[in-house]
Amino acid sequence: MFRDLPYYEPLMAEPRAARVELTLPAFAKQFPHSDKPGNRFAWQITLGRELPIVGVRSEKLDGRVGKGKWGLGLWTPVSFHMIEDFKDESAPIVDTDYRFGTMVKFQYGIKDDLWLGVKFVPWAHESTHLGDEYTIIAQLRDANFKRVNPSFEYHEYGISIEKVFDGDRLHLIARHGGINLWGKDGYYSDHLLGEAKDAHTLTPSEKNYEPSFGFEVRGRQIRSRHPFASVDTRHKLIYAFDRAPGESEQQQWSMKFAAGLAAPEGTRGIPLKAFYLHYYRGVNPYGQLRAQKDFWTVGLGFIFGV
Amino acid sequence: MAYEAKFVLLGFFSQNQTAGTLQDREQFGDDAFNRFDQHITDAARQAGLVLSDESRSIIAMMATMASGASPKTKAGQAVRAYVEYRGM
Numbered sequence: 001m002f003r004d005l006p007y008y009e010p011l012m013a014e015p016r017a018a019r020v021e022l023t024l025p026a027f028a029k030q031f032p033h034s035d036k037p038g039n040r041f042a043w044q045i046t047l048g049r050e051l052p053i054v055g056v057r058s059e060k061l062d063g064r065v066g067k068g069k070w071g072l073g074l075w076t077p078v079s080f081h082m083i084e085d086f087k088d089e090s091a092p093i094v095d096t097d098y099r100f101g102t103m104v105k106f107q108y109g110i111k112d113d114l115w116l117g118v119k120f121v122p123w124a125h126e127s128t129h130l131g132d133e134y135t136i137i138a139q140l141r142d143a144n145f146k147r148v149n150p151s152f153e154y155h156e157y158g159i160s161i162e163k164v165f166d167g168d169r170l171h172l173i174a175r176h177g178g179i180n181l182w183g184k185d186g187y188y189s190d191h192l193l194g195e196a197k198d199a200h201t202l203t204p205s206e207k208n209y210e211p212s213f214g215f216e217v218r219g220r221q222i223r224s225r226h227p228f229a230s231v232d233t234r235h236k237l238i239y240a241f242d243r244a245p246g247e248s249e250q251q252q253w254s255m256k257f258a259a260g261l262a263a264p265e266g267t268r269g270i271p272l273k274a275f276y277l278h279y280y281r282g283v284n285p286y287g288q289l290r291a292q293k294d295f296w297t298v299g300l301g302f303i304f305g306v
Numbered sequence: 307m308a309y310e311a312k313f314v315l316l317g318f319f320s321q322n323q324t325a326g327t328l329q330d331r332e333q334f335g336d337d338a339f340n341r342f343d344q345h346i347t348d349a350a351r352q353a354g355l356v357l358s359d360e361s362r363s364i365i366a367m368m369a370t371m372a373s374g375a376s377p378k379t380k381a382g383q384a385v386r387a388y389v390e391y392r393g394m
Contacts, residue, residue: 060334061370062321066341066377112341113376168379264373 004306005055005073006064006265007107008117008160011173011214012274012303013230013258015285018048018077018099019303023278026299031085031094031284032292033138033145040087042094042297048079050103063266065109075103077124083286085134093131095286100125117160123182127151128287148202148241148288150188154181168226168264171218181208187239188288202241207249211235218262225261228274232256236283239291252293254282258301274303307343309335309363317367342369345381353389361388 010017021044028042055073057065065071078100085094101124108116128150130138138145158177164170181187186205191197216230233255240249260276267273277300284295314335318326326334346365350357357365368384369377 059337060318060330061337061341063370064375066337113378162375164376164379166378167382168374168376171375264379265375266373268373 001054002052003055003062004052005057005062005071005105005107007071007073007105008119008158009265011175011216011230011232012228012260012262012276013214013216013232013256013278015232015234015256015280016046016048016079016081016097016099018050018079019046019305020048021046021304022302023297023299024302026297028083028085028297029295031134032289033134033141034085035088035137035141038087040085042083042085042087043299044081044083044297046079046081048077048081048099051076051078064115065107067109067112070106070108072104072106075105077101077103077121084131088134088137090133092133092137094134095128095130095289097126097128097287099127113164115160115162117158117162119156119158119160119177121154121156123153123155125151125153130287130289146192146201146241148188148239149193150239150288150290152181152185152187153183154179156180168218169220171216171226173214173216175212175214177212177214179210179212187237187290188241203243203245203247205237205239205249207237207251210237221264224267224270225263227260228262228276229259230257230276234282236285237290238283238293239288241288241291250293252283254280254285256280260301262303271304271306272302273305274301276301276303307339307359307362308332309339309366310360311335313360313363313367314338317370320367320371338366338370341377342366342381342384345369345378346385349382349385353385353394355385355389355394364388 023044053074057071058069080098082096083094103121106118156179160175162173191199212234214232219227236254238250258276258278262274281296284292318334365384369380372380372383374380
């Protein structure tokens with residue numbers, strides 16, 4: 001009960017995994033309703049954790065399972081994310097999101113150094129909140145601005161293959177996953193807050209399946225850390241709140257790339273697990289700003305753990 | 307061969323902060339043996355060492371606490387630490 005087990009750990013490049021992650025310094029493309037034009041200093045923080053609930057396994061050892069062994073566990077991932085713009089007046093919080101859900105993770109040892117991982121999230125919730133200062137600026141700049149309420153329940157799957165070569169001199173991870181929504185109301189409400197529920201001001205999203213692919217390579221340990229490069233790419237929906245009924249939505253492959261140094265798996269007593277340079281390009285991933293395509297961020301990321 | 311019970315207790319306690327039952331510890335010791343022993347003897351052979359049963363038991367329990375993804379890495383770290391300890 002309540003034990004940490006290293007099954008299907010998030011890739012370093014996974015956007016907003018349930019962990020503690022700071023991105024600072026960081027820069028971003030101008031947001032859709034920013035007052036001052038141009039790129040900007042915009043830092044981010046994620047506070048979260050995959051809370052272990054219960055696990056069963058075919059052996060007594062903690063850590064990865066051995067050859068022919070298996071492990072299965074139930075987790076509750078909980079996370080909060082915030083991005084702040086330092087260019088506009090009052091340094092507005094651009095967006096805050098939170099997520100929680102349930103998650104089952106499984107690992108099977110095909111060989112001593114080859115593992116199959118599976119993740120299944122039967123239910124999770126994401127709620128997003130545009131910052132109040134950002135909203136005020138947006139309303140002042142654009143009389144037609146609408147404050148939308150993206151909030152949705154989803155299920156998720158993932159499959160992972162991990163292979164270690166020659167005693168951790170090279171560690172490769174390849175993954176595929178996908179998110180799909182529960183219900184038919186899409187990523188956001190079809191009416192604005194305060195409106196009648198049958199107002200139907202917005203056109204609900206329809207392309208609600210978001211497939212993803214990930215790949216990570218970790219190199220030989222040098223002193224207390226090993227270098228890594230990690231990429232996560234997702235076919236994200238570009239929100240189109242005001243499209244005509246029947247009009248097709250667009251999606252864009254959105255990629256986060258991370259390269260840096262990380263503590264070896266299972267390292268104890270070093271809270272800073274990894275630091276890296278990150279680059280993201282694709283659909284703006286923050287709340288209702290997912291209506292913006294070709295968005296980018298770049299910065300220095302720090303991942304903390306126990 | 308089974309690892310010596312007093313060292314298995316150390317490894318089990320380090321992981322679980324409890325002594326567990328005899329059956330728990332025996333399975334823990336068997337799992338550690340299956341996971342690490344071959345890698346320990348291989349790493350020791352490469353270092354020109356012949357390990358006693360007691361040394362293998364100690365190193366195997368150290369391997370359960372070592373960082374790394376593969377058992378070969380964990381066993382290698384434990385053997386290196388033991389070699390340094392013995393001044394070999």
